[in-house]
Amino acid sequence: MKILIIGGNGTIGKKVSAHFREKNEVLIGARTNGDVQIDIADAASITSALEDIGKLDAIICIAGEAKWANFNELSEDDYYIGLRSKLMGQVNLVRIGQKYLNAGGSITLSTGILADDPVIKTTSAAMVNGGIHSFVQAVDLEIENGIRVNVVSLGMVEDAYDKYKDYFPGHNPITMDKAINAYVRSVDGRGCGEVIRVY
Template sequence: MKILVIGGSGTIGKKVVKFLKQKHEVLIGGRNSGDVKIDLEDIHSIEKALSSISELDAIVNISGEAKWDKFDNLTEDDFYIGIKSKLMGQVNLVRIGNKFLNKGGSFTLTTGILADDPVDMTTSAAMVNGAINSFVKAVALELENHRINVVSAGLVEDAFEKYKDYFPGHDPVPMQKVINGYVKSIEGKINGEIIKVNA
């Protein structure tokens, strides 16, 4: 398969890319680095990037931002960071990518544990994750030629030291389990699933 992994240079992305490259042709997409320049906050960038790749079998997104802060500190603009980046960025990736993906191809999006198990200062991030999970379940009913799933992992072991103080009592999720979640979506036949990956 020919697979585009957006965010393929990140903590999770680089491990997913390394694993997929054993069997597939993998292109890395990123705002500032990678094989393909793509900014999910810019629909023209998405269109330009996808139109430059021929015969694409899978689009995987492992990127997106949201503001972490106390609810009382969050402004409307702070909420729009996550809405524009992680929510509409992924929605637009599917909306535009639907025109470029090979018949039978798949989308794999990314959310996280915060949709189901939020922690302090994650109101905005949890909201966006929950919205994407619902989007995937609904849009799967309408995509005639493509599959779509979303991987929702807990705190991954490679980021545990950095974020453990935000997630008291959470067990780190082994990276191989996270990788397997993406492989399940890409190489399997499931559709409209929230693939939950926990420790």
């Protein structure tokens, strides 16, 4: 398969990319240091990147920003960071990306445990994640050409434990093998409209 992995150089992305590279052609999409330059917060950037690549069999997005801050400190503009990047960025990736997928291709989005089990300072991120879950379930009812859309929702992964452990007291870190397998299930399986939770 020919797979585009957006965010493929990140903490989770680099492990996912390494796995899929074993048997597939993998292109890394990033704002600065990828094989393909793409900014999911900019619909024109998505279109330009996909035009350059041509047809794909799968798109995986492990990217998107949202502001972490106390609820009473979040401004309207702070919410728009997550809405433009992680939410609409991934929505636009499906909206535009479907046109560049071969029949029966797949798109895998990414969220996280905050949609179901938020912690402090995550009002914006939790809202965005929940919105993506609903979007994936709804778009599955209408998307054409046999394209499957799923979302992987992970708990805190082992490789990010030291950075985020204070935000997630008592949470059990997810092994990187389990994180990778969630993306494998989405891409190589036949599920569609699924929220693949690994908590």
